[in-house]
Amino acid sequence: MQSLTRQRVLLAITGSIAAYKTPILVRQLIAAGAEVQVVMTAAAKRFVAPMALAAVSAHAVRDDLWDETAELNMGHIELARWADVMLVAPASADVLARLANGLADDLATTIALATTAPIIVAPAMNHVMWAHPATRANMDTLIARGVSCIGPDTGALAERESGAGRMSEPDTIVAALAERMAPAGARPLAGQHVLVSAGPTREALDPVRYLTNHSSGRMGYALAAAAAHAGAHVCLVSGPTTLAVPAGVRRVDVQSAADMHAAVMAEIEAADVFIGAAAVADYRPADIATDKIKKSDGDAEIRLVRTRDIIADVARDYPRVFTLGFAAETTDMEAAARDKRARKGLTMIAGNVVGPNDAFGRDDNALFVVDAAGAQYYERDTKAALAERLIAQIAERLADKTGQRA
CATH class of the missing domain: 3.40.50.1950 (Flavin prenyltransferase-like)
Structure with a gap:
């Protein structure tokens, strides 16, 4: 105890x-x-x-x-x-x-x-x-x-x-x-403001249907909990999940990628760290039907348009904010993670392989983490344990940046 x-x-x-x-x-x-x-x-x-x-x-x-x-x-x-x-x-x-x-x-x-x-x-x-x-x-x-x-x-x-x-x-x-x-030494993020996005987004097709993904939100919620445990003030912008709000965390509920972008931008001014753990839809339907789309004999086509890239916008417009992104990939995960970090200007990225037996819906994961200091592997562990390691690494990088470490 x-x-x-x-x-x-x-x-x-x-x-x-x-x-x-x-x-x-x-x-x-x-x-x-x-x-x-x-x-x-x-x-x-x-x-x-x-x-x-x-x-x-x-x-x-x-x-x-x-x-x-x-x-x-x-x-x-x-x-x-x-x-x-x-x-x-x-x-x-x-x-x-x-x-x-x-x-x-x-x-x-x-x-x-x-x-x-x-x-x-x-x-x-x-x-x-x-x-x-x-x-x-x-x-x-x-x-x-x-x-x-x-x-x-x-x-x-x-x-x-x-x-x-x-x-x-x-x-x-x-x-x-x-x-x-x-004691303060046991809370390495004391006084820091951490903004976390988590969960899926839902992009409406009509009043009863939407496009979404397999994200459960567990990794993002674990990161929010770990940041709160480390002493940070934590705001969690969450897509639809069944997860309880972690202790000491303020949650903002959203539905679509546009909702999430707006919520993050409304909170980012106060943030020292942004963790983009949400599985945000890259595309949304160009048009949302006002009535339910009826089934017909032929095929149907849906035109999709790009959504705004939340973490890239944060990295571009708020360079003082420490940004941790995620790269969920089915192939060439390491190369994709390195490319995504460089292309979006992120401070750190955590890559992981996704598929039927990996990441989605599971309580464990394995990560490939890259920042300016290099790359390292986090062996498979619970998402809670991985979150604690990521938050500890963020705290170390912030301490190095502000000269608090020898």
Whole structure:
């Protein structure tokens, strides 16, 4: 288990059925070396007893902003100053909305406004609530203010439905918290802004059909997660996938290549690194039918036109940005990767062979990585492990560029 030794964690529990996991979360935080104090909203007490949290934390649980005894010494300010980190878990849709709007109508939200400690939320709610534009906007607001997010996971929900909205498991939360609280040296991309594109694009033919590709988005999502683990502020521009948003990552959802180009260009000004891991369509239909195309006896022809090259545009217009591209090839992969890097002016490129038994839909891959320092092979490994290696190499190159390395 990763260490939280001597870290003071203020755990705010809000109204979600996932609150039943919090005694286990407190025990695991303490096992990792943290000291834990708990505050609860009124709704949280309907799901878990304050006495249970007091027993496992060895501290009295605070749940009332108007507790006269505690507030004689300005208890909410005392707790706000005591915390090294404020963890809101589970974080309901309601509390995310209140935090985003700066409300302070109970003890937990008042402390959130009064603390200078980092705030981390672990959302838990129905999948429709999590996907609602209001919730997404609230999360974007919080992340833009520096709040980190752990989860939510995709899986079975209390209401016998399934989807993204399940609170991450206690061990996942503890590990993610430890990564965020690690010394700066353990977070080589701390303070850097990383923009990642991932997944496929869909190019409409008519209202019911589209052209797309086999991309699952797993490599791009793994890179976004690895960059966040390395301390970066991460924005993930994603085509349609079924993957959950990695912890600490802000996601922008798009459909077409044009949508993705626009989203990347809207975010690139703030970026230090752009990782173009999306499988963007090179061509789109020249004309989109307004009604469904009916089947006829003869053959049909579709005229295609080129889409804009996102990573080439970034490399040309933003030369200060570190660019990592991908070359997915069926033949002559190494030569194609070298040519693509030179032709598009990329800082680094990762080539891989694709086909029925390679890359697409798999959790593993092998890469051929080229930059100004030369070429190297990444032996077949999980995409998560390969992503960690790529992010570490990017961090090294950035450190070399800024003179931070001897």
